Amino acid sequence: MQLGVIGLGRMGQIVVDRVLGADHDVVAFDLDAEAVATAADAGAESADSISDLVDRLDEEKRIWLMVPAGEAVDVTLEELESHLGPDDVVVDGGNSYFEDSVRRAESCSAAYLDCGTSGGPAGAELGFSLMVGGPEWAYAELESVFDAVATGPDGHERMGESGSGHYVKMVHNGVEYALMQTYGEGFELLHEGRYDLDLESVASVWNNGAVIRSWLLELCEEAFREEGSDLGTVADRIEGGSTGTWTVQEALEQEVPLPLIYTALGERFDSRADDGRFSRRLANRLRYGFGRHEVPRRE
């Protein structure tokens, strides 16, 4: 298969590498020429604009968007629109708001798949977990691409109609916030508490057979190994927050109580007042662990 990939940052580059690795062809475009050059070095055909990208694609176009959620997706779709028809398929693999995806699926001339992507840049070797919403035929059509980008055939699933992929990913991120919060609280007590503990060894022993072992806990272990038990210069400011906000808004609308996710989101907002909490510093460092998001550091 031949896949057009638009957006070649931390995540898009991995999509390119994995799709090429599965012997598909890739045509790649990004606003940043350096990112396009990196994709070309990996074996992709480079495009210097969206219209150049569509010109290089086969008649039935398969296009994967991996640009930042929000305006960049709309701008890209606007540019693509006049080149698309009902036999084409567009996948949005970013963290778009699910209601935006429903709107885009309705207005796009191509079949539109909203694809929640989990695993982060750090999960590249293993492959991602993909939660896909949209028409069944389009999902089936892209199956070999999903096999390549995901951990394999078990790493992707069609969730249901348009919007459902990004809806499931939104809730996934709410869970991610709460898990980071609870690990942060446990390690904060261990750090402030009555024993002088090596937190890397605590995380390591927990990761070996304990009930609470997980990838996030492995990233806690990595953070303590690289930063020290006191987290060194990692600041207590936690960025991000959009997917968690959407999760809480949706929970209020559905009258489903989510106190843990709400508290974790509140901690993020409160962290921007900078008062040095250990649990916030760990959450800040964990966002780098999975997402390669910049780590605010203290002076």
Ligand SMILES: NC(=O)C1=CN([C@@H]2O[C@H](COP(=O)(O)OP(=O)(O)OC[C@H]3O[C@@H](n4cnc5c(N)ncnc54)[C@H](O)[C@@H]3O)[C@@H](O)[C@H]2O)C=CC1
């Ligand atoms: N980093 C992570 O852990 C994860 C990110 N995501 C989502 O994947 C999407 C991409 O994220 P990252 O790769 O981390 O971001 P990034 O900032 O590393 O890369 C975004 C790329 O898109 C390009 N771009 C922006 N606007 C464009 C446009 N109009 N046309 C063409 N290229 C454009 C930028 O030049 C950049 O190379 C976002 O929606 C993000 O929320 C999803 C799962 C995990």
Ligand SMILES: O=C(CO)[C@H](O)[C@H](O)COP(=O)(O)O
């Ligand atoms: O989707 C992700 C991981 O699953 C991204 O890393 C996302 O950026 C995390 O959300 P936030 O930026 O609000 O921490």
